[in-house]
Amino acid sequence: MPHPDPGGRPSAFLWLAAAVSLLLPIVGVGAALFGLYLGANGGPAGWYWVGAGIVLILADMVIDRIWAHPRVSSSDEPDLNRRGAELVGQVVPVVEAIAPGGRGAVRAADTVWAAEGCKAAAGTRVRVSGVKGTVLIVEPA
Numbered sequence: 001m002p003h004p005d006p007g008g009r010p011s012a013f014l015w016l017a018a019a020v021s022l023l024l025p026i027v028g029v030g031a032a033l034f035g036l037y038l039g040a041n042g043g044p045a046g047w048y049w050v051g052a053g054i055v056l057i058l059a060d061m062v063i064d065r066i067w068a069h070p071r072v073s074s075s076d077e078p079d080l081n082r083r084g085a086e087l088v089g090q091v092v093p094v095v096e097a098i099a100p101g102g103r104g105a106v107r108a109a110d111t112v113w114a115a116e117g118c119k120a121a122a123g124t125r126v127r128v129s130g131v132k133g134t135v136l137i138v139e140p141a
Contacts, residue, residue: 021063028056084113084131091127091141094120098138106136 035049087108095112098104098120106115106126117138120126130137 017063017067021060021067024056024060024063028053028060031056083111084134084136087113087128087136088130089128091125092136092138094122094124094126094138097122098126103135106138108136 030053032050032053035046035051035053037046038049039046090108092106092108094104094115095107096105098115098117100119103114103116104120104122105112106128107113108128113136114134115126115136115138116132117129118126118140120138120140125141126138127141128136129139
């Protein structure tokens with residue numbers, strides 16, 4: 001799959017593939033339905049239209065599979081828009097005591113996050129070691 005040009009813009013081929021991928025299922029379903037209509041009314045070419053519709057839908061699935069391949073859609077910033085994952089490794093203050101096996105709260109930047117992990121009193125500092133949904137997993141700093 002062609003990569004964007006050095007300026008960061010997608011190539012014309014990528015735009016064409018995206019546009020074709022949007023139209024293929026519509027045209028494929030239309031062709032298959034037209035073929036079923038012809039076949040139901042005794043038209044000899046009906047099954048060719050059904051076959052063409054199926055081929056178009058399969059072609060769209062192949063294009064989408066290639067487009068969504070992890071190698072193609074990988075990011076140089078995998079934690080972008082995953083705020084909790086961006087906090088892993090940071091040392092943050094506890095704002096609500098964390099009981100053993102329970103939950104408390106920590107402040108990271110301007111947000112108070114639910115936290116669980118080690119026992120910690122309010123005011124102590126802990127290190128974020130992981131994320132489980134929207135709950136930060138913490139350990140002693």
